[in-house]
Each structure stands twice: as structure tokens, then as C-alpha cells.
Amino acid sequence: xxxxxxxxxxxxxxxxxxxxxxxxxxxxxxxxxxxxxxxxxxxxxxxxxxxxxxxxxxxxxxxxxxxxxxxxxxxxxxxxxxxxxxxxxxxxxxxxxxxxxxxxxxxxxxxxxxxxxxxxxxxxxxxxxxxxxxxxxxxxxxxxxxxxxxxxxxxxxxxxxxxxxxxxxxxxxxxxxxxxxxxxxxxxxxxxxxxxxxxxxxxxxxxxxxxxxxxxxxxxxxxxxxxxxxxxxxxxxxxxxxxxxxxxxxxxxxxxxxxxxxxxxxxxxxxxxxxxxxxxxxxxxxxxxxxxxxxxxxxxxxxxxxxxxxxxxxxxxxxxxxxxxxxx
Amino acid sequence: xxxxxxxxxxxxxxxxxxxxxxxxxxxxxxxxxxxxxxxxxxxxxxxxxxxxxxxxxxxxxxxxxxxxxxxxxxxxxxxxxxxxxxxxxxxxxxxxxxxxxxxxxxxxxxxxxxxxxxxxxxxxxxxxxxxxxxxxxxxxxxxxxxxxxxxxxxxxxxxxxxxxxxxxxxxxxxxxxxxxxxxxxxxxxxxxxxxxxxxxxxxxxxxxxxxxxxxxxxxxxxxxxxxxxxxxxxxxxxxxxxxxxxxxxxxxxxxxxxxxxxxxxxxxxxxxxxxxxxxxxxxxxxxxxxxxxxxxxxxxxxxxxxxxxxxxxxxxxxxxxxxxxxxx
Numbered sequence: 001x002x003x004x005x006x007x008x009x010x011x012x013x014x015x016x017x018x019x020x021x022x023x024x025x026x027x028x029x030x031x032x033x034x035x036x037x038x039x040x041x042x043x044x045x046x047x048x049x050x051x052x053x054x055x056x057x058x059x060x061x062x063x064x065x066x067x068x069x070x071x072x073x074x075x076x077x078x079x080x081x082x083x084x085x086x087x088x089x090x091x092x093x094x095x096x097x098x099x100x101x102x103x104x105x106x107x108x109x110x111x112x113x114x115x116x117x118x119x120x121x122x123x124x125x126x127x128x129x130x131x132x133x134x135x136x137x138x139x140x141x142x143x144x145x146x147x148x149x150x151x152x153x154x155x156x157x158x159x160x161x162x163x164x165x166x167x168x169x170x171x172x173x174x175x176x177x178x179x180x181x182x183x184x185x186x187x188x189x190x191x192x193x194x195x196x197x198x199x200x201x202x203x204x205x206x207x208x209x210x211x212x213x214x215x216x217x218x219x220x221x222x223x224x225x226x227x228x229x230x231x232x233x234x235x236x237x238x239x240x241x242x243x244x245x246x247x248x249x250x251x252x253x254x255x256x257x258x259x260x261x262x263x264x265x266x267x268x269x270x271x272x273x274x275x276x277x278x279x280x281x282x283x284x285x286x287x288x289x290x291x292x293x294x295x296x297x298x299x300x301x302x303x304x305x306x307x308x309x310x311x312x313x314x315x316x317x318x319x320x321x322x323x324x325x326x327x328x
Numbered sequence: 329x330x331x332x333x334x335x336x337x338x339x340x341x342x343x344x345x346x347x348x349x350x351x352x353x354x355x356x357x358x359x360x361x362x363x364x365x366x367x368x369x370x371x372x373x374x375x376x377x378x379x380x381x382x383x384x385x386x387x388x389x390x391x392x393x394x395x396x397x398x399x400x401x402x403x404x405x406x407x408x409x410x411x412x413x414x415x416x417x418x419x420x421x422x423x424x425x426x427x428x429x430x431x432x433x434x435x436x437x438x439x440x441x442x443x444x445x446x447x448x449x450x451x452x453x454x455x456x457x458x459x460x461x462x463x464x465x466x467x468x469x470x471x472x473x474x475x476x477x478x479x480x481x482x483x484x485x486x487x488x489x490x491x492x493x494x495x496x497x498x499x500x501x502x503x504x505x506x507x508x509x510x511x512x513x514x515x516x517x518x519x520x521x522x523x524x525x526x527x528x529x530x531x532x533x534x535x536x537x538x539x540x541x542x543x544x545x546x547x548x549x550x551x552x553x554x555x556x557x558x559x560x561x562x563x564x565x566x567x568x569x570x571x572x573x574x575x576x577x578x579x580x581x582x583x584x585x586x587x588x589x590x591x592x593x594x595x596x597x598x599x600x601x602x603x604x605x606x607x608x609x610x611x612x613x614x615x616x617x618x619x620x621x622x623x624x625x626x627x628x629x630x631x632x633x634x635x636x637x638x639x640x641x642x643x644x645x646x647x648x649x650x651x652x653x654x655x656x
Contacts (some may be wrong), residue, residue, distance in 0.1 A: 315373075
């Protein structure tokens with residue numbers, strides 16, 4: 001057994017690839033930390049990846065994503081397929097309880113060696129989620145999971161972006177979804193490869209289906225919808241499930257498989273992944289530049305510049321130019 | 329009258345400062361556009377600012393923020409005070425209707441020369457909101473509005489950050505707020521200087537008040553809560569309003585005044601604004617670096633690097649280092 005705290009990323013990866021779950025957890029903790037430790041893990045993981053199909057599951061809080069993911073895991077495991085679940089939490093002392101509750105709903109699977117479940121919290125730095133999520137998926141991919149599920153809350157600009165960065169994105173809504181997701185309906189419509197009306201034992205399923213169909217027609221006219229690479233002639237199907245009882249879950253798993261098949265045969269998978277590679281490389285470049293900015297920031301002149309901005313003898317744009325001149 | 333399309337930012341500002349509302353609208357459009365036009369507006373506006381007190385109003389979609397803001401405007405205008413409202417929309421073809429609807433609720437004030445209302449949409453680029461909002465506030469400040477209200481939807485990481493970047497931040501909730509804001513309760517708790525339970529004619533006001541009080545006690549232990557500069561010994565009061573009838577709105581306006589007085593007398597206003605100057609300067613530095621990254625991106629080597637990442641002969645972190653070497 002290796003010493004988790006002292007082991008190099010390459011040794012942790014070797015251990016994780018031969019089934020050491022503690023080593024895998026340690027790798028993901030390094031990814032979560034960001035910065036150079038995360039990059040070191042990424043460098044060693046990248047060569048081993050490419051085999052995993054990623055499925056994003058997203059929707060508003062309370063849509064029953066965790067319960068549905070738990071039911072989906074049950075379905076997947078009946079065929080013996082191994083799967084990793086990455087649950088992205090908006091880190092918060094207050095949602096802590098709720099999230100633990102959610103994870104408990106998945107706990108049927110915690111003793112199953114073919115399932116790996118990990119919650120990930122990245123609080124604070126802007127763009128943290130957008131960098132940490134693909135980096136964590138890269139590790140799970142390198143370890144050999146053929147399927148990686150990424151569960152995220154579909155609120156906010158960054159969160160919806162992260163949810164859309166999957167091979168197959170499932171948007172979970174409820175009967176009568178309305179005001180609660182108003183602000184990001186458009187974003188969710190654009191990223192959905194499949195819609196699931198969960199809690200379909202409640203009234204309003206048909207109205208919701210009609211609502212979704214109408215919005216789909218609208219969004220087909222939007223630039224972002226068309227821009228999203230690799231959609232080809234796929235039109236997002238609308239499924240109905242009851243996560244708590246498992247109703248409709250076999251059909252959901254089948255639809256995910258059909259979408260994967262579509263992506264692979266139409267050549268859309270390659271296009272979609274090319275777009276993600278492009279976006280991730282940009283983000284890594286930006287992160288490195290941010291680290292430089294931090295160094296410029298620690299320089300002697302910053303306090304004087306801030307004082308001059310306060311005194312209105314310099315504007316913040318000119319001040320930024322001065323700081324960057326020092327950097328060069 | 330000046331030619332809005334051709335006028336230089338300094339001439340637009342001079343016109344806007346003497347009451348030309350079309351010139352003001354044009355300046356805000358330039359800010360919305362981002363990049364060099366926005367920076368040019370910022371450079372000329374900065375020297376004239378410093379007089380405005382900014383009030384952020386935020387909460388989940390459907391909390392009735394616009395109606396409440398409209399009622400608050402009515403209250404403010406009874407004392408003849410001039411006020412500008414900046415409504416930050418998550419830009420979306422689907423919420424378009426709802427937002428228009430919201431603006432109509434504020435339309436009692438559209439013929440009032442002492443009120444300026446502007447919706448601002450910044451879609452697409454990450455951090456767009458975080459840069460454009462203070463830049464727009466800077467213009468309204470420079471034009472001489474003593475009060476600037478900024479209304480935002482309190483969902484998502486970026487959005488909550490923007491909402492918190494005010495002198496006084498009002499968090500609007502409803503009786504029985506629960507699952508719908510679960511994901512960002514913590515973020516909202518940390519930025520609130522005042523809580524408003526709006527739609528207080530519905531049942532559950534006392535439960536919500538108790539809920540908020542408990543969460544306040546919890547959040548007083550959090551690092552972010554303490555970090556937020558200038559809170560001093562202020563404890564966020566919890567008010568109850570009915571935006572549609574105006575009930576409780578005079579008390580809200582009074583509480584905003586009390587918070588301003590607290591900030592000014594305790595010296596907390598200076599500390600809070602110093603923190604915002606610091607954050608804004610960092611963001612401007614980052615934006616400039618991003619523009620450099622875009623230039624590196626357009627270089628010849630990028631396509632080859634992306635192909636090598638796909639072939640897994642290079643990892644994205646090493647590829648990013650190569651791109652940045654070209655930049656230097």
C-alpha cells in the first residue's frame with residue numbers, strides 16, 4: 001500500500017488504475033485543490049484517457065437528480081457495467097445537510113465495487129468549476145471507467161456551462177417547472193441532448209412535455225443551439241421517470257445508449273470532443289495567465305495604484321495597464 | 329444635439345452630465361459591448377464619480393424583485409431624490425418576455441425625469457457581468473445620480489458575486505423559500521446587509537423569519553461572512569414587504585438609509601469600497617490578459633497542439649505552456 005500523502009501523482013495513478021480507491025480519491029483531492037498539484041495529475045492522466053463516455057445530469061435544485069442518478073446506477077449495474085459518478089456541489093455550509101441527504105439516496109451503491117461516487121466542491125475562485133470538472137473526469141477516464149456521470153445543479157452561467165460539457169447531457173425537469181428555472185431555461189434548452197420529466201407521478205406531465213416541445217422549436221432557431229457541435233440531426237427526446245420507484249429508468253438508460261450510438265455513428269462525438277478540447281485548452285491558458293496576474297499583484301506598486309484610483313487621479317483601466325507593464 | 333454614433337466618450341459624458349438621457353443610454357451601450365469601447369468610457373467617467381450610494385437588490389427568480397424595486401422607487405421619489413436602476417438580466421430569448429413584463433411593472437416611473445431605468449444583458453463571455461456591472465455603475469455615478477439600484481437574479485456563482493458588490497445589499501426572499509434557492513442560500517446569506525421577506529401577505533412569514541435568523545447565526549461563523557469588509561457590528565435586519573401594495577416599503581427605504589448611515593459613521597464604507605476597487609482592478613488586469621490569450625490563440629501552432637492533445641502525444645497543460653511561450 002502506498003503512502004497517499006507523499007506519493008507522486010504517477011504512482012497514485014498506477015495504484016488507482018489497479019483498483020486502489022483510496023489512491024483515486026487522493027488524485028481527485030489534488031484536482032480539487034487546483035493549481036500546480038491539479039496540473040501534475042492532469043499531465044500523468046491524459047495519456048491513459050479517451051475511453052469513457054461522459055453523461056451530464058443537470059436541472060434545478062429539488063428536481064430529484066440524485067435520486068434519479070441513484071436509480072440509473074441501479075439500472076446500469078444490472079448489466080455489470082462499471083460507472084463513476086461525480087457530483088458537483090455548490091459548496092456551502094447550508095446545503096451541506098441537503099447534499100449529504102442526496103448522497104445517502106445513492107448509498108445503495110456504496111458497497112458495490114463497480115461504482116465510484118465522489119462529491120466535488122470548488123468554492124471561491126471564478127472558473128474553478130469549469131477547470132476542475134474536466135480535470136476530475138480526465139482522472140476517472142484514465143482509471144478506466146467506461147461511463148462517467150456528472151451531476152450538477154443547473155443554475156447560473158458557469159454551472160450550466162459545466163453541465164453542457166458532456167458527451168450526453170440529460171436535463172431533468174419536473175411537472176409544472178416554471179418560475180424556479182425561468183432564469184436559465186434558455187441555457188438548459190441549449191445544452192440538452194435528452195429531457196427527463198422526473199417525478200412524473202405528479203400531475204402536469206403532458207403540459208410540461210408540450211412546454212418543452214414548444215421551447216425546443218424556439219431554441220432550434222438560436223445561434224448557441226446550432227453552435228453546439230455535433231448535434232447533427234438528433235432531436236432531444238423527452239422521457240418521463242419516477243426516480244424514487246425506478247419507473248422509466250430503463251428507458252432513460254436506453255435513450256442515453258441511443259444518443260451515444262448516434263454520436264459515434266454520425267461522427268458527432270469527434271466534433272463535440274474537439275470543441276471541448278479547444279475550450280479546455282483556452283481555460284488552462286487563462287489560468288496560467290491568472291497566476292501571472294497574481295504575481296504582478298504582489299508587486300510593490302499595487303497599493304499606490306489603488307490609492308490613486310481612490311483619489312481619482314488615475315482610472316482603474318490605466319492602472320491595470322501600468323501593472324501589466326511591470327509584468328512584461 | 330450630438331451625433332450619438334460618432335461622438336467620443338468624453339463628449340457623450342459631458343452631454344449625459346447635463347441631462348441628455350440619450351447620451352447616457354449610448355454610454356451604457358458602449359459599456360455593455362465590453363473591450364476597448366467600455367474601457368474608454370470607464371477612463372473618462374472615473375474622475376467624476378464617488379458620490380453615488382449603490383444598493384444591490386437580489387433574490388431568486390419570482391421573488392418579486394422588480395415589483396419591489398418599482399415600489400421602492402415610488403417611495404424614494406416622494407422625497408425628490410434622483411435614482412438610477414440597473415436591471416441585470418440573464419440574457420435569454422425565453423426570459424425575454426418575463427423581463428419585459430418586469431420592466432413594465434416599473435413603468436410608472438418611465439415619465440419621471442428623476443428616475444433612469446436600464447436593463448443590461450451580457451451574454452456569453454465568462455465574467456462579463458462582473459466587469460460590466462461596476463463599469464455601468466461608474467457611468468451612472470459620474471452622471472450624478474446620488475443613488476444607484478442594481479437589481480440582479482441571485483442564482484449562480486457570478487450572479488451572487490455581482491449582487492454583493494454594492495454598498496448596501498438587499499436580499500429578497502418569500503415566505504416559505506426553500507428548495508428553489510437551496511443551492512445558493514449560503515452565498516445569499518453572506519452578502520446580505522438587509523433581508524426582505526417580500527409577498528409577506530402569504531402565509532409562512534414567521535417561519536421564514538426564524539429560518540433566516542438561524543441561518544444568520546450559522547453564517548456569522550463563516551469565513552466569507554467575516555471576510556466581507558465593513559460589516560462592523562451591523563446585524564442584517566429582516567423586514568417584511570408586499571411589493572404589489574407598497575406595504576413595508578417605507579420601512580425598507582428607512583432601513584437602507586440606516587445601513588448607509590452605519591457604513592458612513594463606522595468607517596465601513598471606505599473599507600468596503602477599497603475591497604471593491606481591489607477586486608475590480610484585478611478583473612481588469614485579467615481581462616487584458618485574456619485579450620492577450622486570444623492573440624496567442626490565433627497563432628499558427630494552435631491547431632497542431634489541439635491535434636496532439638487528441639492523439640494524446642501531449643497533455644493540455646504542457647500544450648498551454650507552449651502557447652504561452654509563444655506569447656512572451
